[in-house]
Amino acid sequence: DARVTQTPRHKVTEMGQEVTMRCQPILGHNTVFWYRQTMMQGLELLAYFRNRAPLDDSGMPKDRFSAEMPDATLATLKIQPSEPRDSAVYFCASGLTRDGEKSNQPQHFGDGTRLSIL
């Protein structure tokens, strides 16, 4: 059963440290999303890629967050420097978007990285 894999599952670190979260999308999926989930804000879209190209990162604080797809099997989300307000669960999701379609097709989520910044 194909799954989106996220690592690490949990991360606790001190403010100011760099945090890197990794995601392996489902093989063959061409669209990858990063979301952040908090009790207050719910699920927020941070950035997404199609065919490894960034399409939208307007939901992401640009000064400290960066998202990349070094290759089709790996997506990364980095925070540098981290702050306590970044504490949240970060989800990666992948999907298959065909030519001419918008990327609001069903998405397959990983189990998230629970991040705590002290």
Next chain:
Amino acid sequence: SQQGEEDPQALSIQEGENATMNCSYKTSINNLQWYRQNSGRGLVHLILIRSNEREKHSGRLRVTLDTSKKSSSLLITASRAADTASYFCATGYSGGGADGLTFGKGTHLIIQP
């Protein structure tokens, strides 16, 4: 900002009863989707209904969509303890700009055995 808003925020029912959750949204959509999230896990896609559809079924799930009222409902029939989870609606925007999904804050459903 949140596009969809689920109602109620929390729902507790007895096993075997039906559970109904509602979702309202604000803009024109391509489709509306429902997802389930178990505690500590990622979201799982349940069902997608397109903007030109009014009702869709999948097993014990029934989804309706009223684009004139910008609302949708999810009905789970004959609920089971395993249905305990949070349920989210998500909309795909039909206009220009970002074309990802926008999620509501969810309905937390508890099925009492």
